Amino acid sequence: MILQRFKDMGVLGMNARIGKYMLQNNHRKDYPKVDDKVITSDLAREHGIPMPDNYAVFQTFGRLQNLDTVLRPFNSFVIKPAAGSMGNGIIVIKGRSDDVFVRSNNEMITIRDLRYHMAQILSGLYSLSGYPDKVIVQYMIQLHPVFDTIAVNGVPDIRIIVYRGYPVMAMTRLPTVESNGRANLHQGAIGVGIDLLTGITRNAVYKNKTIHEHPDTKVSISGIPIPFWEQMVLMSVKGYDMTGLGYLGVDIALDAEKGPMVLEMNARPGLAIQIANLRGLRKRLELIETLPGEGLPPEERITLAMKTIGGMKE
Amino acid sequence: MPTVQKGLWTIEVITGIQPSESFRRIHFPIPKPSERLFIKDSKFDGKGMALTITRSADGYFGTWRGRARTKRSAYYKVVLGTRDLQQSPPGPDTTAAYSASIRERYLALPEFSKTQLDALTKIENEIVPKTGNKTRIAKALYYFINEEILYNSNKNGSKVEDVVETLESDSLGKSKLLMLLCRRQQIPARIVGGILLRPQKNENLKGKRRIFYWNEIYLNNKWYSACPTYGHFASLTAAYLPLFWNLESVKDILNDNHAGIRVYANKVVSREFTINEYRKELQESKSWLLQFSLYTLPMQVQAIFKILLLIPLGGVVLAFFRNIIGFRTFGIFMPILLALFFKESTFVFGVSFFSLLVALGFIERYLLEKLHLLAVPRLSIILTLVVAFLCIFAIANQSTRWFHNFTPAMFPIVITSIFIERFSIMIVEEGLKNTTQALLGTLVIALISYWLFSIQVLQVIVFTYPETLLSMIAVFILIGKYTGYRLSEFLRFREMLKKPLP
Numbered sequence: 001m002i003l004q005r006f007k008d009m010g011v012l013g014m015n016a017r018i019g020k021y022m023l024q025n026n027h028r029k030d031y032p033k034v035d036d037k038v039i040t041s042d043l044a045r046e047h048g049i050p051m052p053d054n055y056a057v058f059q060t061f062g063r064l065q066n067l068d069t070v071l072r073p074f075n076s077f078v079i080k081p082a083a084g085s086m087g088n089g090i091i092v093i094k095g096r097s098d099d100v101f102v103r104s105n106n107e108m109i110t111i112r113d114l115r116y117h118m119a120q121i122l123s124g125l126y127s128l129s130g131y132p133d134k135v136i137v138q139y140m141i142q143l144h145p146v147f148d149t150i151a152v153n154g155v156p157d158i159r160i161i162v163y164r165g166y167p168v169m170a171m172t173r174l175p176t177v178e179s180n181g182r183a184n185l186h187q188g189a190i191g192v193g194i195d196l197l198t199g200i201t202r203n204a205v206y207k208n209k210t211i212h213e214h215p216d217t218k219v220s221i222s223g224i225p226i227p228f229w230e231q232m233v234l235m236s237v238k239g240y241d242m243t244g245l246g247y248l249g250v251d252i253a254l255d256a257e258k259g260p261m262v263l264e265m266n267a268r269p270g271l272a273i274q275i276a277n278l279r280g281l282r283k284r285l286e287l288i289e290t291l292p293g294e295g296l297p298p299e300e301r302i303t304l305a306m307k308t309i310g311g312m313k314e
Numbered sequence: 315m316p317t318v319q320k321g322l323w324t325i326e327v328i329t330g331i332q333p334s335e336s337f338r339r340i341h342f343p344i345p346k347p348s349e350r351l352f353i354k355d356s357k358f359d360g361k362g363m364a365l366t367i368t369r370s371a372d373g374y375f376g377t378w379r380g381r382a383r384t385k386r387s388a389y390y391k392v393v394l395g396t397r398d399l400q401q402s403p404p405g406p407d408t409t410a411a412y413s414a415s416i417r418e419r420y421l422a423l424p425e426f427s428k429t430q431l432d433a434l435t436k437i438e439n440e441i442v443p444k445t446g447n448k449t450r451i452a453k454a455l456y457y458f459i460n461e462e463i464l465y466n467s468n469k470n471g472s473k474v475e476d477v478v479e480t481l482e483s484d485s486l487g488k489s490k491l492l493m494l495l496c497r498r499q500q501i502p503a504r505i506v507g508g509i510l511l512r513p514q515k516n517e518n519l520k521g522k523r524r525i526f527y528w529n530e531i532y533l534n535n536k537w538y539s540a541c542p543t544y545g546h547f548a549s550l551t552a553a554y555l556p557l558f559w560n561l562e563s564v565k566d567i568l569n570d571n572h573a574g575i576r577v578y579a580n581k582v583v584s585r586e587f588t589i590n591e592y593r594k595e596l597q598e599s600k601s602w603l604l605q606f607s608l609y610t611l612p613m614q615v616q617a618i619f620k621i622l623l624l625i626p627l628g629g630v631v632l633a634f635f636r637n638i639i640g641f642r643t644f645g646i647f648m649p650i651l652l653a654l655f656f657k658e659s660t661f662v663f664g665v666s667f668f669s670l671l672v673a674l675g676f677i678e679r680y681l682l683e684k685l686h687l688l689a690v691p692r693l694s695i696i697l698t699l700v701v702a703f704l705c706i707f708a709i710a711n712q713s714t715r716w717f718h719n720f721t722p723a724m725f726p727i728v729i730t731s732i733f734i735e736r737f738s739i740m741i742v743e744e745g746l747k748n749t750t751q752a753l754l755g756t757l758v759i760a761l762i763s764y765w766l767f768s769i770q771v772l773q774v775i776v777f778t779y780p781e782t783l784l785s786m787i788a789v790f791i792l793i794g795k796y797t798g799y800r801l802s803e804f805l806r807f808r809e810m811l812k813k814p815l816p
């Protein structure tokens with residue numbers, strides 16, 4: 001019964017995601033392009049995909065000694081592991097007075113604690129594989145006014161799933177008080193489905209339950225048009241040309257001044273996007289497989305995908 | 315289908331030989347067939363040394379002859395069965411004189427010191443009946459030693475005066491005292507050395523046995539068995555396997571200062587028929603595949619393979635629970651390692667000791683957090699603490715004996731440290747709920763694997779037919795190709811069911 005319902009909806013399970021989509025479309029050699037954010041940002045520059053500026057990249061413990069000199073020009077920045085996942089190990093600094101920094105959740109952190117945290121990142125504590133990692137100090141995204149009332153303590157990100165170069169499904173993740181400013185669903189962020197064709201938000205899930213308004217601000221979440229939507233879809237689709245990964249999740253943030261920027265790309269995008277949209281991925285993926293595989297420019301692929309998905313009954 | 319065969323045992327006498335340039339003759343005891351001991355099969359490997367067998371009044375002895383320029387372990391392996399011994403009780407014995415050989419061998423007494431004499435006389439004054447025949451006296455002496463001298467396998471009883479003074483001794487001390495007391499009453503007596511064929515509580519010993527001693531007393535021209543340790547007179551249970559007579563130690567037999575003996579005994583687990591027949595079948599079949607049997611390996615190696623062959627089975631459980639049910643675990647192979655640890659120690663020990671260590675490391679991790687240490691040194695501190703805790707535990711256990719088979723070597727110390735680290739990070743990052751889920755998932759899979767590992771029949775099947783490994787690979791391919799839903803996903807995506815049908 002439930003099984004049939006899931007099949008009808010085209011719900012994609014973990015085993016199928018790995019066995020049918022990741023293993024068959026993502027080649028191992030392409031993984032480092034997205035697993036190491038330093039490589040991603042270099043590639044993105046070549047392909048004309050905007051990403052936040054990297055102020056500095058630390059690869060050795062020795063360089064951490066000069067941390068105060070490196071950080072001196074910046075009042076706000078983000079510290080993240082180059083090979084981190086699921087937002088782990090990220091510290092957002094939104095202000096400072098000399099050696100004391102203010103985090104996005106208004107906690108204070110000293111330069112000594114910051115250095116310790118960066119040393120932990122270098123040791124590989126937050127890296128996917130556990131191997132030694134790099135630390136990136138990056139431009140802090142400025143919250144766009146459209147999210148003022150629906151994102152708390154942090155910046156939301158927009159995730160678009162791209163399959164063989166075609167956009168498939170989208171959602172945005174809104175940070176809450178509980179998620180501590182992080183846009184990570186199982187830490188308590190809200191997942192909001194986005195209509196791929198129009199860029200307008202619809203259903204929202206919070207802790208695996210459907211909701212209609214933000215739990216902290218009580219503002220309605222659905223029906224909000226995401227600005228720069230077409231630009232965002234184009235950026236995500238270009239991610240396929242840049243990485244060669246057939247099953248890809250592209251995370252985009254919207255900066256108040258600089259517009260949409262790719263935060264990172266993911267070769268193992270999660271399945272929660274289906275709950276946020278109340279739609280299964282599988283049917284869409286199967287339809288995409290009927291479209292031409294190679295040779296079309298990004299813009300044409302978007303038109304084709306929109307036509308195909310727009311014509312679906314879900 | 316192989317079964318656990320009742321009554322049959324494999325005895326291995328392993329001679330560890332240190333290198334030397336000279337030509338050597340190293341003697342070792344082997345079981346001597348008798349009416350209560352039947353030998354089904356024997357096999358040996360001298361590792362380059364030749365074997366001869368001597369039959370003497372003191373038992374059957376094998377002799378390795380040759381040069382051993384490198385260190386080696388020669389083995390002599392016997393499959394045998396034993397029966398209970400029930401002798402009709404000896405009647406009154408009034409024999410006055412014995413033949414010269416009996417006198418020389420079984421009535422001879424060593425020179426006693428003054429203290430020794432005092433000790434012996436003290437007992438004799440108390441318990442030897444003033445009137446009575448030799449049977450009555452022998453029984454009185456036997457009862458005294460059986461009842462009044464406490465058995466303690468760790469108390470060296472080689473000095474008679476110590477045994478009398480402390481009234482506590484190992485089996486050698488007890489049987490030696492009984493022998494001396496009998497001989498002083500002109501009753502011929504001797505010590506029997508051998509092993510007890512009993513299941514071992516401590517699996518880590520892999521069947522390694524201590525030499526155990528009892529007695530034989532000569533009454534009415536017949537040898538009667540007596541065990542003053544476990545209380546048998548004119549009878550023995552099937553567990554008693556004699557190896558040598560009238561000798562106090564294996565060292566007296568060896569004839570070589572650079573050799574030692576280990577004796578292993580394990581219950582025979584094979585097909586319905588005996589190993590002997592099984593091997594014959596293997597040889598006659600002339601099939602290389604059949605000769606490729608794990609039963610041809612020495613027993614210690616067999617014991618290791620019995621465990622090793624179970625590991626893929628744990629993999630089946632793990633793959634099933636992770637990919638079909640959808641359990642979360644700490645690390646990928648952690649549950650299997652845990653299950654092996656439970657198997658190596660005992661279950662209660664494994665679980666309690668593990669949770670204790672995790673709790674300890676967990677607290678330490680929070681304290682260490684404040685010190686702002688780099689990751690590798692901090693992990694190493696946890697590692698060190700685990701080792702230190704093991705030391706303290708081992709010493710405490712020595713005096714309290716909570717767990718008598720404590721082998722720290724089998725304890726995955728490094729894995730525990732990594733586990734502690736991952737556990738504490740996960741609590742910080744993913745919250746208590748997710749961490750508890752993963753912890754429970756790990757434990758449940760470990761327990762189920764442990765339960766599977768403990769099924770003897772399964773162990774025997776896999777060991778007898780190692781080709782089952784191929785079918786396990788088939789199972790892995792099946793599970794690996796499964797792209798359907800995980801059971802847990804019905805729960806995860808249940809919110810999607812609320813969407814109205816189109």
